[in-house]
Amino acid sequence: MKIIDLRSDTVxxxxxxxxxxxxxxxxxDDVFGEDELTNKFQYKMATLFGMEAGLYVPxxxxxxxLALKVLTQPSNEVLIESKGHIFQYETGGASFLSSVQLLPLxxxxxxxxxxxxxxxxxxxxxxxxxxxxxxxxxxxxxxGGTVYSLDELRSIRKECQRxxxxxxxxxxxxxxxxxxxxxxxxxxxxxADTLSICFSKGLGAPVGSxxxxxxxNIAKARRFRKMWGGGMRQIGxxxxxxxxxxxxxxxxxxxxxxxxxxxxxxIYETGSLTIxxxxxxxxxxxxxxxxxTALEVLxxxxxxxxxxxxxxxxxxxxxxxxxxxxxxxNRLIKVTKSYFNN
Numbered sequence: 001m002k003i004i005d006l007r008s009d010t011v012x013x014x015x016x017x018x019x020x021x022x023x024x025x026x027x028x029d030d031v032f033g034e035d036e037l038t039n040k041f042q043y044k045m046a047t048l049f050g051m052e053a054g055l056y057v058p059x060x061x062x063x064x065x066l067a068l069k070v071l072t073q074p075s076n077e078v079l080i081e082s083k084g085h086i087f088q089y090e091t092g093g094a095s096f097l098s099s100v101q102l103l104p105l106x107x108x109x110x111x112x113x114x115x116x117x118x119x120x121x122x123x124x125x126x127x128x129x130x131x132x133x134x135x136x137x138x139x140x141x142x143x144g145g146t147v148y149s150l151d152e153l154r155s156i157r158k159e160c161q162r163x164x165x166x167x168x169x170x171x172x173x174x175x176x177x178x179x180x181x182x183x184x185x186x187x188x189x190x191x192a193d194t195l196s197i198c199f200s201k202g203l204g205a206p207v208g209s210x211x212x213x214x215x216x217n218i219a220k221a222r223r224f225r226k227m228w229g230g231g232m233r234q235i236g237x238x239x240x241x242x243x244x245x246x247x248x249x250x251x252x253x254x255x256x257x258x259x260x261x262x263x264x265x266x267i268y269e270t271g272s273l274t275i276x277x278x279x280x281x282x283x284x285x286x287x288x289x290x291x292x293t294a295l296e297v298l299x300x301x302x303x304x305x306x307x308x309x310x311x312x313x314x315x316x317x318x319x320x321x322x323x324x325x326x327x328x329x330n331r332l333i334k335v336t337k338s339y340f341n342n
Contacts, residue, residue: 006308006319018205036236041056044243050190052213056242058209060085061089062230065093076100076101078102079133080112100132114156117163134159135169137169147282167194175197194211203242208239256320270340274288
């Protein structure tokens, strides 16, 4: 029985075509700035998003933490929605690496709004921390894959400018967000001071993210990347995979969204499981398990070869990716109806 793995969109395996691209990569030492494939890929991504420069890094966590490092000074405060990845899943890195504190704000489905920012800015008095950065996640993870409209992002950007704050966009799933909204890469990039993009989630590359920003910020980030152990050598092998993913897997994201919505509809129709269909905007869905616990429901799915993850005592997350096929979705829906319909 084939395992249907919906735990994350990071579980994909490189395709043979991606492996071929990696094998054929011409590489050099990136610490010396001599990996030309990586240099070209960084320029390509920066140009795509309308930013000056890019820096390839091992993970989205490093990309996010580098952004905070170059935008802040010790004792600064960073505003973030309470479900944000930087707050929830980066092991307190902001306080340890940059000596800043995070102020979590409770938005809706993982999203902030301009009014929240306006009321949370601090630094007028000596006893207050100085707010310096606003972080938004587009699309959200713990918010269930929801996205910002351009108007929402522009409103947040305007508020940041009014208070002389920097805006960091955690774009771990920015590719999904663009597919869902029709937004152009440069439209997002022009609103951000720093932008993190990822290649190892929906796009299916085995490793890597990138920080995009001004040339000055990227030069600073490069030094901290080295300090934190992220200076890599012949990384063209990895950037070749990321470049292949951008070119060839990006068009497949729309199907991931369709599969997520099909499963969400099946959940909605059960009566025993509950879901907010309006929140299903990309490849992630969150649903509640009703009278059963999340672990009990996961055990039922698990015995049928379906893997998902608990996101609370009675909440489950399922994440779709390009290696989930239509036949897998049909089997998933069949199991859902067989075991959970009232």
